[in-house]
Amino acid sequence: MTIATGRTAPARKTRPLPPSRLLAGASPDSYIGLATHRKTYTLPPPPSAQPRYSLIDLMGAAGLLGRGGAGFPTARKLKAVADGPGPRVVVANGTEGEPPSAKDQTLMTHNPHLVIDGAVLAAAAVGASQVLIGVDRAHRRALEAMRAALAERTSTEGLGVDLRLAGTPSRYVAGEETGLVQWMNGGPAMPTSVPPRPFEKGVAGRPTLVQNVETLATMALIARHGPEWFRQLGTPDEPGGRLVTVSGAVGQPAVVEAPIGTPIGALIDAVGGPAAELSAVMVGGFYGTWLPVDALDTPYSRAGLLPLGASPGAGVVLALPASACGLAETARVVSWYAGESAGQCGPCIFGLADLSELFAQVAAARANRDDLETVRRWAGEIEGRGACKHPDGAARLVRSALTVFSDELTRHMSTGECRGNGRPVLRVPPPGKTWR
Amino acid sequence: MSVNILRVDPIACVGHGICAELFHEWIRLDDWGYPIVRPEVIPAHLLDQAKWAVANCPALALRLADVQ
Numbered sequence: 409m410t411i412a413t414g415r416t417a418p419a420r421k422t423r424p425l426p427p428s429r430l431l432a433g434a435s436p437d438s439y440i441g442l443a444t445h446r447k448t449y450t451l452p453p454p455p456s457a458q459p460r461y462s463l464i465d466l467m468g469a470a471g472l473l474g475r476g477g478a479g480f481p482t483a484r485k486l487k488a489v490a491d492g493p494g495p496r497v498v499v500a501n502g503t504e505g506e507p508p509s510a511k512d513q514t515l516m517t518h519n520p521h522l523v524i525d526g527a528v529l530a531a532a533a534v535g536a537s538q539v540l541i542g543v544d545r546a547h548r549r550a551l552e553a554m555r556a557a558l559a560e561r562t563s564t565e566g567l568g569v570d571l572r573l574a575g576t577p578s579r580y581v582a583g584e585e586t587g588l589v590q591w592m593n594g595g596p597a598m599p600t601s602v603p604p605r606p607f608e609k610g611v612a613g614r615p616t617l618v619q620n621v622e623t624l625a626t627m628a629l630i631a632r633h634g635p636e637w638f639r640q641l642g643t644p645d646e647p648g649g650r651l652v653t654v655s656g657a658v659g660q661p662a663v664v665e666a667p668i669g670t671p672i673g674a675l676i677d678a679v680g681g682p683a684a685e686l687s688a689v690m691v692g693g694f695y696g697t698w699l700p701v702d703a704l705d706t707p708y709s710r711a712g713l714l715p716l717g718a719s720p721g722a723g724v725v726l727a728l729p730a731s732a733c734g735l736a737e738t739a740r741v742v743s744w745y746a747g748e749s750a751g752q753c754g755p756c757i758f759g760l761a762d763l764s765e766l767f768a769q770v771a772a773a774r775a776n777r778d779d780l781e782t783v784r785r786w787a788g789e790i791e792g793r794g795a796c797k798h799p800d801g802a803a804r805l806v807r808s809a810l811t812v813f814s815d816e817l818t819r820h821m822s823t824g825e826c827r828g829n830g831r832p833v834l835r836v837p838p839p840g841k842t843w844r
Numbered sequence: 845m846s847v848n849i850l851r852v853d854p855i856a857c858v859g860h861g862i863c864a865e866l867f868h869e870w871i872r873l874d875d876w877g878y879p880i881v882r883p884e885v886i887p888a889h890l891l892d893q894a895k896w897a898v899a900n901c902p903a904l905a906l907r908l909a910d911v912q
Contacts, residue, residue, distance in 0.1 A: 601853045753854035758876035789874050795855045 422677040426641060428665045429649060430625055434518035439553040442560045445521040449632060463533035464490060467627060470635035471647045476501060476583075476620030477695065477722040479710055482627065485617065488607040489534040492615030496536040499592065499611060500527045502543040502550065502621040503576050503583030506693040506722045507744070507837050511651035512621050514663040516543065516550035519625065520557035524571070526624030529631055531569045534617050538570045541621075542588055545575030579840035580748040584796045585618040587750070596843035598750040599796035622651055622723075642668035646709050650720070656727035656833060657684040668720075669712060673704030675725050684729040688812050690834075692721025694741050695801035698734060698812040717808065726834070733828025734813035735820060738805060739764070739771035740836045745802035747839030756799045759790035767806060773820040780821065784810065847912040850881045850894055856905035863906050867897035885911070 433440055433448045440448065468483030489496055500523065504512040516523055527539045543551045554573055561567055574592065581587045582597035589610045591597035610616020626648065630638050639647040646668040652675055655661035659680015666675055672689060676682060686701045691708070697718035699706070706712050713719055728734055746764040749756045763786045769775040770783060787803040794800070810817060819825055850870060859877040869890060871879045886894050886908075898906045 601855050754857060754859050754876055754878035755854065755874060758878075759874070762875070786875070789880060793852075793854055793874075793878070793880070795853075 422671075422674040425664060425666050425670070425674075425678050426649070429629055429641075430515060430522065430622065430651060430665055431518055431663075439517060439557065440519050440521060442521055442557070442564060445519070449522060449525070449628075463529065463631065466630060466635060467533075470630045470638045471645070472623070472626060472630060472638070473646060473710075474620055475622040475626065475650055475723065477506070477692075479720065482619070482623055485607065485619070486530070486533050489536075489615045489617040492607065494535055495538070495614055496534050497611040497614050497616040498527060498531045498534065498536045498539045499585075499588060499606075499616055499618045500530075500539065500541040500621050500624055501583060501585070501588060501618055502541060502547075502554070503588060504544060504547065504722075505578075505580040505583040506695060506724060507580075507835065508653060508655055508690070508693055508724050508726050509722045510653045511663045511723050513547045513550040514653075515622055515625060515651060516547075517553045520553045521561070522625040522628050523554070523621045524557060524561060524567070525628035526621075526626070527571065528567060528569055529627055530617060530619055530624055533627075534615075536569070536617065538611075539572070540592055540611065541571070541573045542576045542583075542592070543573065544578050544582075546578040551575055577840060577842050577844060578837075579750075579843060581750050581796055581798055582840075582843075584798075586796065588618060589616060591844075596750075598752060598843060599794075599798075601795050643707075643709060643711065645711060650723050652708065652723040652725055654679045654725045654727075656690075656725075657682060657686060657729035658727050659683050666708070669707040669709040671705050672699070672708050672725055675708060676704070676727055682727060684731065686727050687730040687732070688728045688734055690726040690728065691718050691724065693724035693726075694744065694805065695797075696721045696724060697804060698728075698738070698808040700812050717804075728833060731829050732831070732833045733771065733816060733826050734809055735771040735816055736826065736828050736830075737832070737834050738809035738813075739768045740832060740834060741805060742767050742802050744836045744839070745798070745805075749798060750796075750843070753794040753799075755790045755793040759786060759793075760799055760802055763787065763790065763802065763806065770817070770820065771826075773824045773826050775821070777821070780810075780817075846910045848886050848891065848894065848908045849883065849911050850886065850898075851907055851909045852879055852881055853905045853907070854878075856903050857901075858903050858905075860902050862900055862902065863897045866900055867893050870894065871897065879906075 464486045472482040473479045577597045587599040606616040642648045662679045742764045746760040787806045790799040791803040864871045
């Protein structure tokens with residue numbers, strides 16, 4: 409397939425994606441109930457039959473990397489918590505604050521029992537007696553499905569662990585692990601200074617495993633089918649498949665499950681292909697990077713994206729139509745970043761506010777050379793200077809926008825004109841209302 | 845022998861700016877008055893000055909971290 413742009417993307421042959429593992433048997437209308445779940449996924453071995461460290465070794469042999477965004481090796485995270493003093497806690501992170509991501513909501517809406525299986529397994533792996541599942545309270549369908557599935561479990565077979573569901577504040581950094589832990593401890597959902605990290609001192613001061621819900625569901629699959637089965641997909645260094653939310657100018661925006669290393673273009677083809685002439689793709693989410701449209705052959709993996717200064721993040725591919733101005737789209741995202749600052753760290757409070765304002769001038773073709781230089785300098789200076797990585801995300805997106813949309817930038821700076829048709833493409837939510 | 849770097853707790857820091865005055869070889873202020881600290885290991889001959897800056901941070905936001 410050829411995507412017509414100023415630069416023409418090379419023709420690609422796209423193979424269909426392999427059958428889904430995490431969403432096998434899902435229907436659009438209802439979640440997979442317990443009876444069907446047990447038939448489809450067969451019963452996992454009881455946690456007591458699996459000594460702690462054998463489960464951790466299993467995840468190590470599978471080479472599972474976290475699916476929440478950071479891509480940390482799951483086995484190492486499990487071991488760090490298991491090695492801490494008891495009692496321990498597991499937090500299932502289903503907050504999914506990344507605006508263009510819908511994969512965790514989709515997973516929980518359609519297959520909540522697999523997430524619960526994973527959470528119970530993780531508790532067994534680290535020796536935790538308490539599990540807290542955090543879901544953004546605005547993600548109603550996911551929350552309802554999780555609630556229904558939990559009720560089904562407790563009324564039939566029981567869970568063997570104290571498991572509770574919590575609706576978390578709709579704020580981006582509420583899903584950052586220290587922010588989530590602070591909220592679960594009764595505070596605002598704002599990140600805290602580290603150290604201590606949650607594995608040392610988390611919920612109620614206890615060693616706490618904070619694990620993304622897709623990672624947990626994947627753990628449940630690995631426990632059933634084994635590491636060799638898991639490694640049939642993906643690459644040796646990044647095994648398995650992962651959920652990716654593909655949206656923007658595509659035929660049918662959707663969450664797909666694809667082997668890690670699937671080319672970005674194949675992910676777009678899996679949802680009906682480009683719906684318009686494309687100018688760029690955003691990978692990883694708002695906490696991500698713009699790539700030029702000639703990068704569609706790049707494998708969606710850490711190793712594949714690293715040379716481009718990008719990372720898979722939470723699993724997001726967003727296709728930008730050529731009719732949109734990438735600078736204007738980025739300006740709206742940077743404004744969202746500024747609004748989502750927890751207001752704790754100076755470089756984030758003041759830096760993001762000023763960066764957002766000045767970048768908006770660049771996007772509106774009202775900035776001069778000095779302004780542009782200041783934008784670049786600020787993007788460099790705010791990076792790494794918050795308690796969490798919130799300012800880093802804005803800085804990276806700005807930098808990649810200035811590179812990928814350099815033609816557009818030149819036009820803005822020299823003629824004061826923007827080729828954008830003014831219709832926003834990215835859906836940027838308004839700032840959250842509460843931290844509690 | 846300890847190997848030290850300077851670290852800022854960005855939540856505790858409110859931008860007094862005293863550190864940049866006391867240890868300008870290592871710390872400068874950004875456009876909003878918050879410290880930008882060089883990430884390198886502090887050479888032995890500047891260590892006392894680093895300690896002086898740490899001790900005088902009114903917000904107790906600056907600390908020496910032994911990274912050995």
